[in-house]
Amino acid sequence: MKSGLVRTERNPCGRAAISGRNGVRKLLIPWNGSSSIVDANVDRFLSLQQRMVDEQSTTGEIYLQKSTSSCSSLAVIFDAGLMSGRRSKMVKICCVGAGYVGGPTMAVIALKCPAVEVVVVDISVARITAWNSEQLPIYEPGLDGVVKHCRGRNLFSSTDIEKHIARADIIFVSVNTPTKTRGLGAGKAADLTYWENAARMIADVAKADKIVVEKSTVPVKTAEAIEKILIHNSRGVNFQILSNPEFLAEGTAIKDLFNPDRVLIGGRETPEGKKAVQALKQVYANWVPEDRIITTNLWSAELSKLAANAFLAQRISSVNAISALCEATGADVAEVAYAIGKDTRIGPRFLSASVGFGGSCFQKDILNLVYICECHGLPEVANYWKDVIKINDYQKSRFVNRVVSSMFNTVSEKKIAVLGFAFKKDTGDTRETPAIDVCKGLLGDKAKVCIYDPQVTEEQIQRDLALNKFDWDHPVHLQPMSATEVKPVAVTRDAYEATKGRTASASSPSGTSSRSWTTSGSTRACRSRRSCSTAATWWIRRR
Ligand SMILES: NC(=O)c1ccc[n+]([C@@H]2O[C@H](COP(=O)([O-])OP(=O)(O)OC[C@H]3O[C@@H](n4cnc5c(N)ncnc54)[C@H](O)[C@@H]3O)[C@@H](O)[C@H]2O)c1
Ligand SMILES: O=c1ccn([C@@H]2O[C@H](COP(=O)(O)OP(=O)(O)O[C@H]3O[C@H](CO)[C@@H](O)[C@H](O)[C@H]3O)[C@@H](O)[C@H]2O)c(=O)[nH]1
Structure with a gap:
């Protein structure tokens, strides 16, 4: 030290x-x-x-x-033993789920807290192997350096989930919380299967007191259900559940983790709950200023995460809705967004019109919020948030329709190059990328689509285009794909190859340096036609 x-x-x-x-x-x-x-x-x-x-x-x-x-x-x-008054020792943290959240968050905790031992565990052997290799399983600027600095010192990745859960004082759970695809609430409610499995495993193997931290985004009141599972199976072990939602955005995860706007910790308002909150607060206090660590009750913390994502997504749907009106009237959505963003009450961020928001969080979390509102007999509130998604879907299909309609109402057999497939720049993550809907829309009209994205493998792209809605959020997507699977599109490692002989091209969120599928002027993509229907280029302007 x-x-x-x-x-x-x-x-x-x-x-x-x-x-x-x-x-x-x-x-x-x-x-x-x-x-x-x-x-x-x-x-x-x-x-x-x-x-x-x-x-x-x-x-x-x-x-x-x-x-x-x-x-x-x-x-x-001092350690999590603060909660029980146990003797002091090196804090041991275990994170269940080595994905986009668990991996970077734990790497930063390990870096900022050299006296804390951090082990990230996962059921995916491929993911853990990659975390232990030179080629990390996710691309995130700055992540390599942090992992390489801490790995083998106080940061470890393992598939021995039971062992590391048993040894840990604080257990973060950062597993998938996908949208349910069947049964009650299908298409909206969060599927807590992975969370429940993790909780049962914790209850099974814990022999000493533990702080269990909800890192995954979960429906409000999840902690109550988790508490029941843990306490029911505890055999005398004391568990404290905390909600500590993550607000990092992909592509800027390390920056966000180093310098978060806030860290939110919710806990029970009992003496034990407060001690557990303090213990987690002390971990973050190693690098986060105290006034940015907010403590609340459990339900406020859980709901704040869903609300924050809903508010962010709502701004994008608002500006995208205005973009449609801009196209109809000749106004320029970039100018309108700039003008309204200058109002300090509105602010400039999250006002870029796009082909629609993507990523694994916004849609899933809003659907979850909608379901919770419905369950609480608040249909008007549910409908309000549902419209944020409706506008997003409308924006994606509006884009496809404009491409098709401006090419004599068909793109059949026309080669279309897609530059960038991930849902935004600086990530290889393709979950809910608008590129999927755009490609599917174009493929539906029999276009010949050729995709280029330096951060995304061909296997991932083919799989994304073949998967059913919401299936991407299950660990099965981490398994290798069968070689016989149908390949609906061509994928190239060369951007020039993608555009060679094309009829049209579109640069998507991850395309070179564009932040999102921003468009020129209004959401209108600019078309420059070379000759009749066979040579048109769609540009979605980079910012
Ligand atoms: N991706 C983001 O930017 C982001 C940001 C904030 C919050 N979140 C939330 O964090 C959670 C995780 O998101 P993610 O993007 O890291 O997902 P992810 O799919 O990248 O990672 C989840 C990991 O959990 C593993 N897992 C599932 N069940 C397990 C079990 N029982 N034991 C061990 N490992 C298990 C999976 O194999 C997978 O590797 C979700 O609830 C998500 O909504 C995500
Ligand atoms: O003005 C904007 C800003 C973003 N986007 C799009 O919105 C999507 C989401 O972008 P962003 O929020 O930057 O990335 P995420 O990694 O999805 O992060 C969001 O979702 C995470 C998961 O819950 C939260 O932790 C983050 O705070 C929240 O920003 C992407 O498709 C962007 O292209 C726009 O269309 N216009």
Whole structure:
């Protein structure tokens, strides 16, 4: 441990007490053999001091630290044991789910908290193998450096889920919460199968108290159900459930995690719940300023995540709706968005008209919100949010229709190049990318589609175009695809090849540096026709 990570104070007794940013996480004990801890915030640890000193040689949980004073000292890292008053030791975190959220979030926690051991576990052998290899399973700017710095030190990836759950003090659950495809609430409600499996496994293997953190996006009140599963099967183990939704956006995940607008932690308002909230807060306090760590009750935290995504998506649908009117009237949606965004009450972000929002979150989370509203007898509220999705679908089909109608009402046998397939730039993630709907729309009219995206494999593209709605959000999509599967489109690793002999081309969200399927002027794509129906180019202008 480096000195200088912590603040030194001199207390009235003249003994050095050093605390982390929040006062209690790291302490220096002046090392004189019988040592004493001085910090008003951690009275309870006074009685444990001798035990901590005793354990130094056997457990490695107390760290020698060079203090700024002349005497050397011991730094003691406190752990989730704060919740139960257990002895102090190195905090062990386990994250169930090594995906777009679990992977980067845990890598950043490991980087920012060198004294915390972080293990990410997953049922997907392929994913864990990739996390342990040179080729990480997801593309995210800055991620490689963070993982390579921490891997093998305090960051590990494993398929031995039971072992690492059993050892952990804090368990993050970051598994898929897809939209249900069958049964009650199909097409809207969240499918909590993966979450439930994780909770049952935690209950089965836990032999000591645990803090279980909802990292996945879940319906409000999920913690209550999870609590029931855990407590019912606990055999005397104490579980505290926290909601700590993730707000990172793909493509900027590392930046967002390093410097989050806020970290939200919801917990039970009991003494044990509050202690658990504090324990998680201390992890984030290693790098997040305290005023950005918001604590709420469980239900507010769960609902805030769904509400935040609904608000963001609603802004995009609003500007996309205006884009249709712009096309009808000659107004320019970029100019309109700029003008309204200058109003400080509205603000400029998330006002770029596009072919529609994509990604694994917005649609899924709004559908989930709609379902919750319906279940609570709030059909008007449900319909309000449903329209955000309706406009999004309308925007995608409107785009396809304009391409087709402007090419003499058919794209049959016409080659169309699609530059970029992922749902936005700086990611290889294709989940719910609007490119799927656009390609399917064009394929429906028998176009010959050729796709180029440097971050997405051909296998992924072919699979995306063959999958049924919502099936992408199940771990089965991580399995290799059968070689005999039908290939509806051509995929190339060369952008020039994609456009060679094309009749039309469209650059999609991930295409070169474009942020989204932004369009020129209005949502109108500009067409430059070379000759009759066989040579037209659709440009969706880059920003
Ligand atoms: N992707 C994002 O940008 C983002 C941002 C914020 C929140 N979220 C939410 O976070 C959650 C995870 O999203 P993601 O994008 O990381 O998904 P993902 O599909 O990339 O990762 C989920 C992982 O969980 C694994 N898994 C499923 N069940 C498991 C089990 N029982 N034990 C161990 N591993 C299991 C899967 O194999 C998969 O690798 C979702 O609820 C999502 O809505 C996602
Ligand atoms: O002005 C805009 C901004 C975005 N988009 C599109 O909206 C989609 C989503 O973009 P973005 O929000 O940047 O990416 P996500 O990774 O989906 O992140 C969202 O979803 C995550 C999962 O819940 C949340 O954590 C993030 O806070 C939230 O921004 C993409 O298709 C973008 O092209 C637009 O069309 N216009």
